[in-house]
Amino acid sequence: MTGARVSAAVPIAGRRFVVIGGASLVGSTTADLLLARGAGEVVLFDNFSFGSREAIRHLADDPRVRVFQGDVMRLPDLLAALEAADGVLHLAAMMTISMDRDPWSGLDVNIRGAQNVIEACLVRGVRKLVFASSNAVYGYGPGVAGDLVEDTPFHSAGAPPAAVLYGASKIIGEQLCRQAHRKHGLDYVVLRYSTVYGERQHYRAANALYIVETHDRIKAGLRPRVIGDGAETKHFVYVGDLARANAMAFEAAATDVAVNVSGPEPITTLALVELVCELTGTTLRPEHVEPEAGKVRLTSGGAFRIDHAAAERAIGWRPEVSMREGLRRLLAWRDQGAATVQAAE
Ligand SMILES: NC(=O)c1ccc[n+]([C@@H]2O[C@H](COP(=O)([O-])OP(=O)(O)OC[C@H]3O[C@@H](n4cnc5c(N)ncnc54)[C@H](O)[C@@H]3O)[C@@H](O)[C@H]2O)c1
Numbered sequence: 208m209t210g211a212r213v214s215a216a217v218p219i220a221g222r223r224f225v226v227i228g229g230a231s232l233v234g235s236t237t238a239d240l241l242l243a244r245g246a247g248e249v250v251l252f253d254n255f256s257f258g259s260r261e262a263i264r265h266l267a268d269d270p271r272v273r274v275f276q277g278d279v280m281r282l283p284d285l286l287a288a289l290e291a292a293d294g295v296l297h298l299a300a301m302m303t304i305s306m307d308r309d310p311w312s313g314l315d316v317n318i319r320g321a322q323n324v325i326e327a328c329l330v331r332g333v334r335k336l337v338f339a340s341s342n343a344v345y346g347y348g349p350g351v352a353g354d355l356v357e358d359t360p361f362h363s364a365g366a367p368p369a370a371v372l373y374g375a376s377k378i379i380g381e382q383l384c385r386q387a388h389r390k391h392g393l394d395y396v397v398l399r400y401s402t403v404y405g406e407r408q409h410y411r412a413a414n415a416l417y418i419v420e421t422h423d424r425i426k427a428g429l430r431p432r433v434i435g436d437g438a439e440t441k442h443f444v445y446v447g448d449l450a451r452a453n454a455m456a457f458e459a460a461a462t463d464v465a466v467n468v469s470g471p472e473p474i475t476t477l478a479l480v481e482l483v484c485e486l487t488g489t490t491l492r493p494e495h496v497e498p499e500a501g502k503v504r505l506t507s508g509g510a511f512r513i514d515h516a517a518a519e520r521a522i523g524w525r526p527e528v529s530m531r532e533g534l535r536r537l538l539a540w541r542d543q544g545a546a547t548v549q550a551a552e
Pocket of ligand 1: 228257302316409415
């Protein structure tokens with residue numbers, strides 16, 4: 208955690224927020240929470256490259272919600288959307304799987320897009336920017352082990368190139384925020400999300416695929432698959448907990464900080480797949496398979512845990528939803544007709 212300076216609280220009630228990349232998993236859930244806490248207006252800014260109208264359809268009747276179709280690569284779009292904004296949550300990005308498909312678009316969106324958001328915040332006098340970073344800033348591969356705290360270094364050896372590019376692009380995004388704070392006084396909080404899961408789950412996050420693909424296979428009557436022995440660690444965070452972290456980052460006095468936002472405990476891939484099996488009540492048992500050629504999966508050698516104590520110190524946040532409860536909610540949502548959201552993506 209870098210040194211915090213008091214000043215930057217943005218209360219939610221009555222204020223105007225812009226959620227950039229708002230038409231998806233994290234954005235739609237955070238919008239729900241901001242509205243529940245009395246936000247005056249929530250603008251959902253998205254180019255709909257990955258997100259969908261379906262993911263935000265439940266918000267359509269709220270007169271405080273406005274959808275702005277725009278692209279972070281176009282500064283005029285951002286300048287228009289950010290007019291009179293009090294707080295901006297920047298989510299628009301390309302994650303590892305998308306980065307693998309199209310690295311230069313990923314780097315453009317994650318780096319130039321972030322700088323455009325920062326510049327628009329400065330021009331429009333936005334009071335606080337919350338920037339969605341990732342535990343990818345610690346890298347993947349055998350070097351990642353033990354407690355990951357905010358000054359744990361970036362490990363790239365042994366990780367897929369797309370994961371290294373993604374993590375590096377988030378490191379650059381964080382540093383662009385710091386630079387804007389130093390040069391121009393922009394107040395910001397960086398939240399390093401661990402793998403997100405929950406209602407409106409998509410197929411874009413490599414680690415969360417273990418949940419949705421396991422569930423899909425069980426529903427199709429097929430044995431779920433675990434790549435290798437499944438002993439490697441994953442650390443997830445429930446999307447409702449994450450939405451609270453985003454809101455609390457606005458409300459807190461903290462600025463110029465970067466903190467981890469992770470769930471209560473890590474889990475191994477095998478234990479995760481077995482938990483999904485248990486919650487669905489299937490008698491199908493996981494089968495262990497070799498990695499498919501050309502498919503990006505994130506593995507790490509050592510057992511690790513992403514420490515979230517600094518988030519509690521900086522913004523008063525700690526996770527509340529266990530993996531079992533969060534998974535139960537996600538599976539219930541999928542069983543109730545999630546197919547429409549997924550089809551739209
Ligand atoms: N989902 C995870 O497991 C996870 C983990 C760690 C960090 N994060 C970070 O959290 C953020 C949000 O995650 P998510 O799962 O909701 O992501 P997502 O990919 O579902 O959503 C990103 C949204 O940004 C939009 N977008 C992409 N490029 C854009 C552009 N050029 N202009 C405007 N909008 C654009 C997409 O259409 C999408 O709606 C991302 O920054 C991601 O890197 C996510």
